[in-house]
Structure formats: structure tokens, C-alpha cells
Amino acid sequence: MQWEAVIGLEVHTQLTTRSKIFSGAATAYGAEPNTQACAVDLGLPGVLPVLNADVVRMATMLGLAIDARVARRSVFARKNYFYPDLPKGYQISQYELPIVAHGHLDISVDGDSKRIGITRAHLEEDAGKSLHEDFSSCSGIDLNRAGTPLLEIVSEPDLRSAKEAVAYLKKLHQLVVYLGICDGNMQEGSFRCDANVSVRPRGQAEFGTRAEIKNVNSFRFVERAIDYEIERQIELLEGGGRVVQETRLYDPDRDETRSMRGKEEANDYRYFPDPDLLPVLVSDEFVDGVRATLPELPAVKLARFRADFGLAEYDAETLTAERGTADYFEAVVAAFGGEAKLCANWVMGELAAALNRAGLDIAASPVSAAQLAGLLRRIHDKTISGKIAKDVFAAMWDGEGEADAIIAARGLVQVTDSAAIEALIDEVLAANGKQVEQYRGGQEKLLGFFVGQVMKVSKGKANPQQVNDLLLAKLKG
């Protein structure tokens, strides 16, 4: 039988506010346990939540970016359940009336593009953390994370493969980072994903029973977890079994999903509107104001890079993958005044490699966009060769100054004087009589050897094209 997978993703994005969603405590990651939890976060008697207005702005940004409806009125509810890291005994979360609904995101897999529906995005507070290690037979509770603002983004079950799921996830990740509403750090849990996976015979309209895979914290693991789960369900069904609706946990060490708890043990969360908070009212003026602050979105930027700079799809995609890279690239082109393809090659090549080696973000690049443009100008006007340019770049990286200064100080200006180059060629040919004879005897591939020798004696400064042309003339002559 032909099987088809049906996948929907729930993504928790931690918003980049400085303080928590309902209190003034800081949200910075990695502080000593329980040092960033105030009376509100601890759920002490009598304290009350006050909504951080910044989260409404951020949710509105996402809503506009995915072409969704931004609710003019949304409501916070209480989701009631007992857990030691849930201080109030309920989580404040939007339930019936979320702030964002009916959006979509376009993905492309193997050249085919597809529109993925986004059912809703709602605001909620995060819980604390239970720490089960380092406490002999006890659990520790760290409430630093309690009250951290989350925007939960729920997709329609429109995804049909792990590949599509990852493409969607990457697109969404790119978008929230572009918008500046999430730092996208998956290790620290700023961008977490739950996947609902089911399979059905191809052609069947109804969905199969789904399992929910919790908290998969890298793109690679999402792909592997979903693939594993699809395989597991198909095997189960083909073996005459049935899939039970349950929550499963992905174990990256063993590359498998394991049952965590069945839905039959599911809580009745007794949702009701939180009487401590007023409905969130959003005006048209507010939405228009937020729209005016939206950055250029990745898809628009990509199209513009292709059209304005004449870049290939791959180059445009690479350069727009991160907003910082795109901004840097545009700054190089602007400083240079054109030659986008040359600029693109250097940003994606030499610069990207150096940043990667040093583990640096492009925003922290030791070579500024203007500096790089200065170097590229000298390649373009043939002052230096591409090979020498790499040395100059390395010197710039090490802080030796502008390209022109380095070229001058090191005497790296390319030799384009034909007479001078001919003198070098004569010198090389004289010293390699045997190879000259062999060449003239028909071994024309020796040309490369002569070019190399000439470049060597010129210390790399001779114009390679001229060396080539003049050599040919001399050898043939």
C-alpha cells in the first residue's frame, strides 16, 4: 500500500522582550536558578499579572508577516493543571480567541513551492524548569523561565513529509529572526517544535490517528524524528496494529521516539478567561503603525536580489537566509557601486569561510562591508589578482588596515607591463630548456607549468592573463 504522511507543527517561539510577559523580571538566559523570578513569577498570594505591551506588538508583526488576521480583540485564559514548575497552578495562555489566525507561509522543496496554512498564533507564558539531576532523590525547581513570553505558532496539517516539515520550520525560523521577535536559538530553547504526525493510505481523505512528538530542538532531529515516526506508524499499521493517540518523546541518542503519556491520561485543563487580565484590544492605527515598522521579508528580499542584482536563485537564497548577511552584502554592493556577482562571491566565499572558522556572526566581522568593497575594487581594476586578494583579505582580517594600504605596504600591485613580464618569461624559458623542447614536441599541457613558474618568480604579482598570452606567443614563436 502507498502511504502518505500528514504533519502539523506547533512551534513555541520565545519572544525577545527584556522583561517577562506578565511581570517586570528579566528574561535573560542562563542566570543562577531562581534569581530572575519575582513575586508574580513565583505565584505568591495576592500578586497580579500585568501584560507586557511589547508582546502584542511582536505577535502583530508575525501576524502581518504571514498575511494572517490580527484579532482586534483577543483573550487570555487560564489553563489549569498542577505541576511543581507551574507556580500558580495554571498557565496563562490565549485559548478561544488568539491574537493571530489564518495565516500562511510558502515553502519550496526540490524546486516545488507549496503554501502551508498557519491556523493560529497565540501568546502565553512559559513554565519554569524541573531539574532532576544533581539533587539526590529530589527534584529542583528553577523558576527563571516562568513567565517568559512565548508565541505558539500552530500550522495546519498541510505538511506531507519530514523534508517539508523542515523546510517550513526553517522558513518560520528565518522569518521570526528577520522580524527580530525571536533570537532563534534552538539550543537554549528559544525556538521549540512539537510535531503531530499521522499516516493514511494515499488517496484517503480522513486523517489517521496522530502521535505528538514533543520538544525536538534541532532541524536535523525534527527530520529524523518525523521520519522515524512515519516509519513506525506504517510498520505498525502494515503489521495489523493501530496507532494510539499519544505524546511521544524523541531520543536523539537512540534515534527513536518513545511513548511519554497517552491521551487517556490527558488533563482536563478547565480553561476559562483569566479574570485578572482585560481582553487585549488592538486598534487599526496600532496595526498600521506596526506594519510601518516591518522589515523587508525574506521572500521579498530574495526576489529583489534576483531582479536587482541579477543573482542566481542559489546565491540569492544564500545571501538572504539571514538578515545580517543580506544587509552586509547590500552594504558591500553599495560601497562598491555595483559588481554584485563579485561581491556575492566574496561574501559567500572568503568572508563566510573566515567567519565560520572564527565562529563569528557577520555582525561581528572584523572586515567591514566598506573594507571588503575597497578590496574588491582593486580586483576589479586589476591592481591585484584574485590570488593576491586572498592574502590582502587575510591581512585586513588581522587588522592591518585598508586594502590599498596593505597592497602599497607589501608591494603587491600587479605587474601588467608587457616588457617586464616578457623578461620574466625569458628568464623562465632559459632555465627550463628541456621542458621547452618537450612543449614544442607536442606536450602542450606543459603550458601550466610555465605559467606557474612565471607567477612564482613574479611573486604572484604578474597579471596571469598576460602571462598566459605572452607565454603562448613565445613558445609558439
Next chain:
Amino acid sequence: MHTKTLAELARGLAAGEFSSRELTAACLARIDAHDGVLNSFISVSAERALAQADAADARRRAGAAGPLTGLPLAHKDIFCTRGVKTSCGSKMLDNFVAPYDAAVVERCDAAGLVMLGKTNMDEFAMGSSNESSYYGPVKNPWDLAAVPGGSSGGSAAAVAARLVPVATGTDTGGSIRQPAAMCGITGIKPTYGRVSRYGMIAYASSLDQGGVLAHSAEDCALLLGVMAGFDVRDSTCAEAPVPDYTATLNDSLAGLRIGLPREYFGAGLDADVARAVEAAIDEYRRLGAEVVELSLPNAELAIPAYYVIAPSEASSNLARYDGVRFGHRCAEPRDLLDLYTRSRAEGFGTEVQRRILVGTYALSAGYYDAYYLKAQQIRRLIRDEFLQAFTQCDLIAGPTAPSVAFDLGEKADDPVALYLADIYTVAVNLAGLPALSLPCGFKGQRPIGLQLIGPAFAEGRLLNAAHAYQQVSDWHRRMPQAFA
């Protein structure tokens, strides 16, 4: 000094007839002498009070005293006080000392008021007789065999017995007005949102409101002026400006339209209570008010709606008392579930457990629409009905409670009978309106209360009407024999 109202004591302090320290010491001495019988206080913070009194006297000498600087008060033990235990009448919080002050406490402190201690109350404000307190029942100063009403029974009894001139309270379904009526004093529940709920331990968040229990409308006006006002820490707190409630106390009542809802004078109302209320309304006619008969046909739905909404919110509000971070924790829990169930079973009394169960049930999947949602619909009906009524009248008057204070233990085994005694008060909370109870007579030794209900933010009008009545009556000046 104990026979004086807050306003009179303020004039005495201002005139230098006595110091805040002398006044505070006198109150502490009365608490010492009488509270063994009454049990109206859970904590008496004498040292803190005397230090505050000294600071108030210094402030007065420096010429920086406000109108209430140096005057003593007591806070219901539902308001968090930094450094002084806040128990909420529960074993669950018997060990709880808040690291912050409630907004109400902050405002009273800033005005220079001197806190004598924290008053007894029904556990988590759930009760109408003050019998559900972990710290034992409070006695009614007028008749020690009677309940003082609840849940602000400690505050009402302490004021009625002249242990303290004024006290704060909270009112979720009548918890200020009903004990005020039963103890023969004046109590005001302001409009929902008028007083910040920050630091006031939640029972039912959409209904809870802090207010005042005092001897007179004038005293209520003085303290409410200090307590009311916007607080950014409470999202449901109103931004409306706070008028000077004392400035309008003496306005004329000529032309004031007082509405009498037929439903408030029907079956179940004690005949003596009815007579006293009608006599008070006659007095209002003499003061120039015009009496309008009207109908609130959904009034009887208020009790069932209230006893769904309040427990629902309570079941969630009280989930934080789980033995994990603060409050009572059972000894040697076997596992997490045992920690939860035993801590809560030991820490909460019967009435609190009953309401948590009712609320949990009402919010459960499959019941939510039939109970919680339906109750919210009734709530809207009741609010609309009041809005409609206030197009025909300026104030609504009626009895505060269907009878005078009942005997201690009389309804202890019959929770529904106890709930039904809230018939005239709960609708006001559902509608978020301000209301006041003032004394208007006695049945035997036990006082009778008249309730006045106003439109939202009409506290000034309520206090004006109550003050006018108190200028031509002396019920509010009478004192229980045993505490005279």
C-alpha cells in the same frame, strides 16, 4: 477616646488633644482587654503600631501630617503586609509572611495611618458568618451568642466593639456589607476596579473588591479617599479620578430618586427587618428624596450565578497553594501526588474544599457551557437590569440581609441556607457596582442594616445619602453594652 468616630479622632489629633501614640496605646489596651472574648484579631502588631504612631507624631510636629496621619486602623488578614503574617484565615497560610505590602496597605501607610493588626475572617473570605476561620469564630459584640457576619467579620466586630475606629475589608458577595449590617456599623464596597486588588489575596478575582468598615459614612469617605485610585499593578483597576468623597457628604437629597425593587421585599425577608428598612426609607422621604418602585426580575438568579462563578475562579486562584513553594506542606510526602493532596487536604478547611470542588466541577469539560457560561450570561442580564433600573432612579435601597445575625453554629451544617442569606448582596458584585450598608435599627439586641446601591463610581452619592440619614438618626452612634 474609643467612643469617637474617625473624623472626631482626626480633629482631636489635629488640635493636639492627644497624640497618635496615646491613641494607639489606648486602642491596643482595648484589644488586650476585650479581644479575648471577641476573637476579632488574628495578629496584633503592637510594636509596629507604636513605631508607626511615633512616626506619625513626628510627621505632625514637622507640619507634614495629612488628614488621617496618626489614626489607627486594622487590616483584614487578606491584605498582604510585609513582615506581619498574612493568613487569610487559613491554616494553609498560617506560616506565610509576604515580602510585599498590598496596594491598600501601602496607601494607608503613606497617609500615616497606624496599623494595629490583622483581623479575623472566614477562610479565604469564603463564608457569611466568620465560622470558617482556622483561627476560630468571631463573636458579635452586640450579642456574644450571635455571629458577626462574614467574611470580614473580624473587621466588623473590632469596629463595632470600638477596639479600632476603622478597618479595611473585602467584599466578593457581601463580605463587607453583611457583617457591617450584623454588627451595626457602616460599610462600603466600592465599584469593581475602584480600589487596587494588588496584594489582596484572591478569592474570586472578577468579584473581589476592597472597602471600608467604619462607624459612619463620613469615616468611610475619609478612608476610601485614601484607598481608592489607579494602580498599574492591577490590570482591572480603574483609571477614573478619585473625587473628594467628604466634599459632597452634606449635599441636599432633595429630588434624589431612590428605587425600591419589589423583589427585595418579598418572601424570606424578616418582618422586623422589613419594618426597620421601610422606616428608614420614610426618613429619606422626609429628607426630600423621591421613592420609585421598580423591579429587578432576575434578582433571584444572582445566588446560583454567584455560586458558580465565585467557586470557579476560586478553584483556579487557590491552585497555587500546593505545598511546593510556601504555605502548609504535609509531613514526609511519599510522592508528588501525596504532597499535593495531603498538603491541600490538611491546609484547607471544609468550606474552602467544598467551593474548590464545586468550581472544579463547573469548569470541567462537558459542564463548562451548562454552568460557567450560563452563569456569565446571567451575570450580564443582572448587570443590564441594574443599568436599566438606574435610568429610573439614582440609588437603589433595600435590606442588606434578610434577617439579623443568627446564632453561632445555627447554620454551620447547612451551607445552602448560609448561601441564601447573601440574596441581597451578591447581585451587586456580579454587576460590579458600589453599595453601602448602614445601621437602621435593631431586632432585640441585634442590629439591622439598610443597603444602598449606586451606579458605577457613584460612591460619593452613596456616602452623601448615608451621611444625610446619619445626621437625623443615631443608630450608628449606639454602642454594644459589653464594650461601652
